[in-house]
Amino acid sequence: MLDKSLVYEILDTALASGADFAEVFVENSLSTSIQTGDRRVKNISSGQSFGIGIRVFKDLFSAYAYTNVMDRENLLKTAQKAAAALREKRQASVLGFVDVEIENKHKIKILHNSVNKSDKVSVMHKICETACGASSLVTKADATYLEKERQILVANSNGLWAEDKLSRGRFSLNVIAARDEKSQDSTDNFGGLYGFELFEGRDLQAFAEKTVSDAVSMLDAEDCPSGKMPVIIDNGFGGAIFHEACGHGLEATAVAKNASVFCGKLGQKVASELVTAYDDATIPNAWGSINIDDEGIAGQRKILIENGILKSYMVDSFNARRMGMEPNGCARRQNYKFMPTSRMSNTFIANGNSTLEEMIAATDYGVFAERMGGGSVNPASGEFNFSVNKAYVIEKGRLKQLVKGAKLIGSGIEILNNIDMVGNNMALACGMCGSASGSIPTTVGQPAIRVQNITVGGQK
Amino acid sequence: MTPEQFVTKLYDTALQAGIKEFSVVYGCGSSNRIDVYDGKVSNRRNNEGQGVSLSVKCGKNIGSFACEELNEELIPLMVKEAKENAELINAEEENFFHDGSGEYKKALKYKPLPEFSKLDKEKYLLEVEKSCYQIDKRVKKVISLYIADGKSSSIMKNSLGLDLKDDSEYAYAVLYLSAEENGVTKTGSEIILFDKKEDFTPLNLAKAAVEKAVGRLQAANIKSGKCKIVFENKTFADFLETIAGIFSANSVQEKRSQLVGKIGEVIASPIVTMIDNPLLENGYNTRSYDSEGYPSDKHEVIKGGVLKMFLHNLRTAKKDGVASTGNGSGGRGISFSNFYLDKGNFSKDDVLAKAGDGVYLTDLNGLHAGYSSVSGNFSFGAEGFIIENSKLGKALNQITVSGNVYRLLKDIEALGNDLEFTHNGFGAPTVLIKELAISNE
The missing domain is CATH 3.30.2290.10 (PmbA/TldD superfamily)
Incomplete structure (x- = not known):
């Protein structure tokens, strides 16, 4: 997308005022959106986006500048802008580029x-x-x-050169x-x-x-009951509960600033021992998968929680400095207009042993949440919410009346510890996740799970 | 290639391709941001960008293509794609460009006070951070603190003679922090837009966020059930932003609003008047024309509880046989300008007194999900305080609040005289609702 000598020059300029690291991210994307209905095409729009983001680090300081005026002169000017905040002697120089070998795990058949x-x-x-x-x-x-x-190029002053599409x-x-x-x-x-x-x-x-x-x-649904009760959350998009209640709290964005309830809890029990959860960017062709992240590091399969024990965080390279950890291939951004930070990819709870029928049969009174909507979380307090679009009341081990949507609310660690049955029907579902580095495609997933006690906000 | 040369070339290429009606919009802008964390500047950003979009009309449809790179070689692709898109669209109703006719009223839009250009941002932010820790020992961490500012300008030109230019600027500071007591952590945040003198005093920003976070500590629970609800002014404005789509002619024509065929009918409590005012002085969404270039004007959507009109773009207006209200948003959508529930006569304390007992809501969580304009049902996470004996009592742990928006409009029992706008341009006074379902324990 840009030739190596120009990228070298940009990185060199960005390092001139004392930065210890510089990075270039170039992105070229082409998108189309079609809306239809009533046997008609209501709208089609398409567009191209091409730009560059230049980032520098100096210890725990970072600076970022982006532009989409892509001539050499302006690119060097943008590198100077990124460097402008520092006024020290040159400390690092750009190492020779080494192409990162990238295996394309997500082959496309029909462009x-x-x-x-x-x-x-x-x-x-x-x-x-x-x-x-x-x-x-x-x-x-x-x-x-x-x-x-989406075509990207990531190059940095450590000699990394990675391209993907x-x-x-x-x-x-x-x-x-x-x-x-x-x-x-x-x-x-x-x-x-x-x-x-x-x-x-x-x-x-x-x-x-x-x-x-x-x-x-x-159309025949009644009002959903309110109050604390057992809730069985079905598979697929039900995984939004893990995404909100736990996933965001494991992102370095929150952890590095001591703004997550999961801070300092590596190796500790944070969930019921029935819970094992992954963030896996390597699932072939999944909606939230990547080959490389937006810092040029290969996407990984990470075990986040194993039998209830917290095993890892999602760490990007800048927050890695604050945390004294290594980045693990999860830095993402909506586009070049955002600085990358740690984000989820395909995040899911792994299969357990129960069947959905067993879970329902084992519930005296509660709610079976079959279709879920989106949610949000405040990682610092751990309080989350997410929507149920379609549910049933469970009475004496049987599904009874269908009920309208409701919000489920709770606090992350409390809910994770409250999971007392995990099903064997794991499925993934697509979503869009919004956070500090914009809106990105992520997958949520889980088998059906039962939460022993959670607040249900219905209209009744 | 300069933007002017690019736009001229694009214009000429579209004409040569035999396209009779088309429109070109060029926009550019720059932005800055400075973050402070742990007593130091932790991040600086300095950005610039531009973009051009071409919309062309073929038959009765408009297709478009947007592009960021002003590369001459892309011009044929833009024209080809926009034309192809237009030719494939076969919507029932016709789409239009505006010819620039009508009265373009002067709109005095929001911008930061002149003092902002002289503000030492680094010093201001460091002062805010220090103040947060000094105000209350329970403040645990200033998690996010920054000032962002920027400028943008746009040019809109079409083959019917429309030729408009616009500029805008903004500045804001965001503070997000946590407070801790007895192992419980709560957070508070505040945003200011540097359009008031008091925004320039660091202590004011710090106090606002600290009070929110600390006020939430020692929160109580409440029994689930139905009760009187008072919305804080800006909280109802957030709610209004979520549900405003029911007044968009696009939603109505697409049958995504239950207000179909209800113009002239009572749809809300008689004390409700709802207004879209793009000409509001210093409003955050003030504008003299919409994204279709159509001149803006003030409109009363609900007056005294009676639905008066829907908000239109050129396409929906033609379909309904009315004039556009200047609420086009590009594409098929409708955009609100400064949209608000007009104020009433009561002080906030009077409204609380009218409630007697109930719940006062200061925040709504998860507004992007948990609501359907089709059924009107909503269920959101919420934070707030108990109202006891006509006064605010203890803070509440997160609750849910559920109801139906079409019902809620009729259940508005009292309005405060304290109309306020959020930075998204939605406004409301303190609002008392007869009854909503809450869930907590």
């Missing part, structure tokens, strides 16, 4: 730009038509398809069902590191019908 947009539209129409045909109560089925090709695609369907005065909507999606093969080998009919049946069944 986005090799398929006509009209073919993409056809697939979208077909899924919407299936949804409309699935129930006479469907009043609307809208689809969105997003695709992005990934393609992502995501499809989402939103259905509205209405009867009499009531209306309800339901959304589901799938995505990953795919080209147009995203749609191949999937049961698109079952996907559309399930989304419709969720919306339709919710």
Whole structure:
């Protein structure tokens, strides 16, 4: 994307005022978004983004400058801006570049730009038509398809030279069902590191019908109960609870500043011994996977919690300095306009031994949360919240009435210790995660789990 | 290639490609940020960027392509992609460009006070950090503290004769800290925009965040159930931002709002008047035209509880046979300007007295999830205080608050006289709600 001699010059300029480390991140991406509904294409927009972010470190100080005016003169000026905060003698020089060998674990079969947009539209129409045909109560089925090709170059003054290119695609369907005065909507999606093969080998009919049946069944839902009670959280997007209750608290962004309830707890028990959890950036073609992170370090499979014991944090190179640890391939950012920091990739609780049926049968009174929405957390206090979109009341070991959405709230470590059953049906689901370095694709996941006691916020 | 040369070349290429109607928007800006941590400057940022987008009309549809690199070689790709996008769109209703007609009223928008240019940011931030620890011994850590500022300008030109220029600037400081007592940690945060004299006193920023964090320590629990709810002014403004979409003509036409066909009907308590005012003096979203270049004006969406209108862009307005309200946001969307629930007559204390017993909400958590405009149901995490005997009592550990927005509008029982805006441009006074469900223990 930029030639080595120019990158060398940029890094050299960035080091001139005393920085001990300099890094260049160049990103070129092309994205398209298509919205359809009512058998029509409602909108298509596409765009290109190309820019550079230059970062320097000096001990525990960092500086960052980005630009998208990419001529040599301006790039060197931007390097000077990054260096401007320091006014010392040169301390380091740029080492000769060594190309990092990168194994592409996420092979693409059909490149986005090799398929006509009209073919993409056809697939979208077909899924919407299936949804409309699935129930006479469907009043609307809208689809969105997003695709992005992202090419990055990371080079630093230690001689690292790493380049990578990934393609992502995501499809989402939103259905509205209405009867009499009531209306309800339901959304589901799938995505990953795919080209147009995203749609191949999937049961698109079952996907559309399930989304419709969720919306339709919710028309008869009653108000959800409130109060503290046992809650079984189903697999897949249910993993949002681990993402919020624990994941963010294990990011160095929070840990390095003593702003996480998980600070100083490595090797200690932080969860029920039934809980083993991973952050695994290496899962082939998963939505949150990477080959290299945005600091040029290979993505890793990290065990975060093993049988309830805290095993590792997610650490980026700057926070690694504060923490006296090594970075472990999790530095990510929305684009070159953000400084990278430690973030999750595909984060999930591993399978246990129970079946979902056993969990329900073992619950005298509680809630079975089947469809989840997003959430958020305050890592410093550990307090989190996340949404349930569709749930059932459990009475005497059986699923009873369907209930409307509710928020689940709690405090991270307390909830992790409160998990008393872990299922054997682990599944992953796509999401977008927002934090200090912007909005990035992440996967959440888990088998069904039972939390012995958690606050449910319904309308009843 | 200079931006002017690029825009001219793009304009000419679109004309040569036989495109009769098109629009070009160019924007550029720069920003700075300085962070302080542990008594030192920990990070500095200094950024600049630019971007161009081309929108073209083919038949009755508009397609677009956006680009950051002003590279001459990309111009044919921009024109080809935008045209291809427009040709594939077959929306039911027509899309339009605005020709620049109408009255463009002067809008005095927010900008930081002139003193900001002379502010020693490093000194200010170090002073804030030191003050936080001095104000209260229970302050555990100043986690995040920074000042960000920036400038941007844009040019909007189209083939129908529209030719507009705009500039804006901003500055703000963010403080986020934790406090600890008896092993319990709570946090507090504050943001200021340097548009008031008092924003320049470091102690004021420190005090605001420290009071929030410390005030949450020793929090109590409350029994789950239904009760009277008082929203702090800015907290209701955050709620309003989340639900405002129900007043967007786009949501209504897409049947994502239950207000379809309700213009002229009572949809809220008679004390409710809801206004979108892009001309609000010093407002954070003040503007004299929207992203379609259409002139802005003040609109009453609800007056005395009666729904008066929806907010439109050019496309939705044409479909409904009305004029645009100047709320275009680019693409198909609707953007709110300074959107607020108008104030009432009561002091905050009077509103608390009217509640008698209940819960006072100071923060809502997880607003991006847990709400559907289609059903109107919401359930959010929340923080606040118990209201006992008409006065604020103990802080509460996180609770949930749940209800239905269409019901809530009718259940507004009293409004304070303390209208305030959040930095996102949404405003509200203190609001008393007849009843919402809360859950805690």
